[in-house]
Amino acid sequence: MADNRAAIDRDIAMYRRMRLIRRFEEWQPALIDAGEIIGHTHQYIGQEAVAVGVCQALNADDVVTSTHRGHGHVLAKGADAGRSFAELMGKETGYNKGRGGSMHLADLSLGIYGANGIVGAGAPMAVGAAATFQRRGEPRVAVAFFGDGAINQGVLLESLNLAAVWRVPVVFVCENNQYAVTTAIRDVLAAPIVGRAASFGLAAEAVDGMDARAVHNAAERAVARARAGGGASFLECATYRFEGHFTAERGKDFGYRPADEVAAWRRRCPIVALGDALQGEGAWTAAERATADAEVEAEIERALAFARASAYPPADSAHDFMYARSYPETPARGWE
Amino acid sequence: MADNRAAIDRDIAMYRRMRLIRRFEEWQPALIDAGEIIGHTHQYIGQEAVAVGVCQALNADDVVTSTHRGHGHVLAKGADAGRSFAELMGKETGYNKGRGGSMHLADLSLGIYGANGIVGAGAPMAVGAAATFQRRGEPRVAVAFFGDGAINQGVLLESLNLAAVWRVPVVFVCENNQYAVTTAIRDVLAAPIVGRAASFGLAAEAVDGMDARAVHNAAERAVARARAGGGASFLECATYRFEGHFTAERGKDFGYRPADEVAAWRRRCPIVALGDALQGEGAWTAAERATADAEVEAEIERALAFARASAYPPADSAHDFMYARSYPETPARGWE
């Protein structure tokens, strides 16, 4: 019964986090159109169960590396929506002080080693962090998130091997949303992803990435194995992005996804699914769920207000942070 | 009976080629010490059955990409020992006109796309050639040779995937000589090589790389599959280099290979094995074998004489061949 309560609390926490991510993501098109967010973003809508299910299994001092589609991972690992919005708006209060933006969101104090603009590039960093924990005998775990597209990137494949050979506490989480931009993963693979991961010597498993509980259970197993010195694992989470590759795809049709495929996946919304399951199981009422939704909404409002009220970095601070230690005229200015 | 004769002739041809390679390789330390060959070479001694077994299954217009340990592949694909020696001596009559040396030996007219100084780098080139044959409907095959060390190089792993997805007529030949320089392959792998290759969707097979006939049979199957449109294959050939990683290792002991391990593999010399088998089967006599050996010896003498008699490239020709089409001061000279 106490256990059941803990499970319910955990599920509710996952629900709220997923909702926070969803709402954070849903805000972006309007903010982009209004010129408040610069450029474009890669929305995580539809994939929330993966980030949240995995990060729910992590401790504060565990670390994650993320991708170009990174907001979800970052928020799931505990990032503040306000500082995240602020970063997307290029504000000084943003996690990266406005230097990084959407594709580089990071908070090292929360173990978030950063979104990354290069597919697959975060994987070896997770291995390096995990190797460091292992050397020190620290019971910490590193998680590398990446998409299905990354599974064909050399540096990621090299990293799978290293992790298996070194038996470091790392969990590779492949978010298979079926497409890399317009390329269907089935067109660029001749054999299953899980088999490839297993062939390197990793404990590999496929899981329903639209089911937060299923992701969480698999992640808990993998994380426990890693923490206990049992080595590295690989989870392939089947999921889907409900929106285009990035916000610039709005209103265009590149014709790579059949409408009925999109519709079918949309019907499997992981947030609705978990919310409904909790209701069906009597874990919360419709009113409690509505309250949770409203609290998330309030959190988003607060976050937006914080970000909007924040200042931009001073123009002459552009050269800060390039080096821990600077020397005369280092970094070189473009005009001197 | 006719078939048997063909098989015997083929085996004798393989024996002679292996012997030519062996003697070509054995000459190098002396030539290096005499200053006739520049720098150092990676000898192929012990691995001859792989190159010869595979290339015996190829046609003249099939192509191979090779490695830093490439002399064997090049000679097996039909290169002339004289022009090969000439290249190692930096002579104008060398295959690369003295530009390339040991690590870049190539003869495009024989389908030899080149030895390569970078581990794994030739693999995608083989895939690219094979894709071109496939597009044109030509019944040609590309072979990528590489070592066990290359199996952890990203570009090679990417190439395995491409070949599987495109089903191009390529055969990947992994020469597992157990070590990459001083690193034992068992220390940098957590699972078998063949399983990794298979996981990409390739037809993968392990074969005794000390047995030229076994290699040849496996290669014939893979090449036939490729030629028939059946797609790409992967052969892991278990073999051993009898000498050090390169000639600079002579007289040193880095202690990475137990002496009895070296001795045990040396007893399995693929040339002796095939010669003895042919004799044991009555395919040739000791005298015939001795004649073959002597003819190889004469060939090597002729080759050496040719190379020695050849001229060095003129100093001012250094900048030739950088571009198909040159422009004023292109390539830039270092002093202008």
Next chain:
Amino acid sequence: MAARTLTLLQAMNEAFRQEMARDPEIVYVGEDVRAPARGESAGLIDAFGPARVIDMPISEAAMAGVATGAAMAGARPIVAFQVTSLLFPAFDQLVNQAAKLPHMLGGQTHLPVTYIVLGSGARDGRAGQHSDAPHAHLLHAGIKCVMPTTPHDAKGLTIAAIREDDPVAVFVPALAAGRQGPVPEDAYALPLGRGAVRRPGRDVSVIAVGHHVHWVLAAAAELAKTGIELEVWEPLSLLPLDREGLLASVGRTGRAIIVDDGNRTCGFAGELSALLAERCFGRLKAPIKRLTRSDIPIPYSRGIEQTAVPDAGKLKAAVEQVMQWRG
């Protein structure tokens, strides 16, 4: 020869179509090339089919190597990199293989490969990893590079690149990709190694690389009102370089400012400056100035992004300095 108004990327698309129709050995390889977000390869799949228009997995190193191998087998691949920094995962295959093989092999093979490098340069918060202008890396390796900034030049230089029997990289500055201009219908190649005086002027030669040429011309028009006449010279072809054209311009004005979007240290602006310091010394009336990006990743936020790249304000300050210089 009729000319229509096209965007720069449409002009390149036309170049691909016309060349691919001419030579069946040309194949077009890249990520998402069947449904390109920016349109440069639009329609190729319908015109030439999947054997010649090939969607790649996210394997840039293998992609570059495949092109090299295909070229050795007689193909003429066009390889599209959707982001400039995707040259980096492929770097060994570019600078250490394709750039070197013809020479290392003693001329046994040519490598007629065209690299289309899209989205070059900083703009709009693409931030640190999607704003690179890495042409100096390829130039340092001896890879031929062109950088067109008008639709007309884009078509002509793309066709020239495709027809060249060596690897040639075509850098497409993001901020010029959407520019419109007249483009002749027929296929035509512009010569490599030929720059252009975009505006003649007496006082200072401004060498403007890539999209900078457009705002530099605007700045020149403004400065002309104050009596300072900038000569604006665009290299177009970075390697081979039109040294004659460059030296002639700076020889006339005696003053040079180089505006380049790449990083500063060991960049293309430094190369041009060094060339001028060697070859034009006696005619220089003032120090050569470089206006480049700063040696930092391009910052995301607009204000600090602007700090990091050349602009008209920085150009005017530099013009003032060279005009007022007294030894």
Next chain:
Amino acid sequence: MAARTLTLLQAMNEAFRQEMARDPEIVYVGEDVRAPARGESAGLIDAFGPARVIDMPISEAAMAGVATGAAMAGARPIVAFQVTSLLFPAFDQLVNQAAKLPHMLGGQTHLPVTYIVLGSGARDGRAGQHSDAPHAHLLHAGIKCVMPTTPHDAKGLTIAAIREDDPVAVFVPALAAGRQGPVPEDAYALPLGRGAVRRPGRDVSVIAVGHHVHWVLAAAAELAKTGIELEVWEPLSLLPLDREGLLASVGRTGRAIIVDDGNRTCGFAGELSALLAERCFGRLKAPIKRLTRSDIPIPYSRGIEQTAVPDAGKLKAAVEQVMQWRG
């Protein structure tokens, strides 16, 4: 502080040992580092064990990325590249990740990683892919680089690199690696950003990068007999650069020849030349000359290899030109 005679690589080995003994967070990672052919990491495995001295598979990209991640977790990795061109497969992880992360993350992390880049430069028929001197590629990306040429400097700069909280590449010119010289026993760090006048002289400043400094000094001694006094200046630290020292030397002599082993176009020699053209213009008596390798892969055969790299004959011709220059 007692000084013994060591080779340059032995001096580096001592630096590794002393620093690793001092700080348990320093790990040494590379291919074949337990049994290194050239000895730079000899004995580390016995002294510090397999948890800190790690033999890598042939996965350079992952190796560089692992170091970055380890550094973010608080380690101070030393990463050995056995061949200069192995930077290329790792290029994205170096120039697009490690070089950029601290800035892109707004200063949230430092990356105290040391890249040991062995075998830099042409020699002895290593040919096209084992003779690179690719420091300009890292400099262009803003990665700090040092290039020692004596055992004393090698130890001091290696220790400085290890202690720096930023990525620093230590380039080891192959032709200097075996040089012997006195090395103090204690651990000491030489400051980054400090060059050295290796020989004072009146007439021409020869900026000699890497192993070239040794033959340049010999050539200077010879030329002195003919009455021409070369000042030989060695940068040692390429980034940060000792601009003051460089400008002071050329300011004194008014003539500059830069000798660098890297490729010419967009190389380090060009960078120095551009700096001088900007900052030293008024004091120059002659054009700045660059002596670099040619923009070709280093040819294997000895005669043509020599053609492609700087040497005393080419230096003397350049000295003659700048001494005789009349504007």
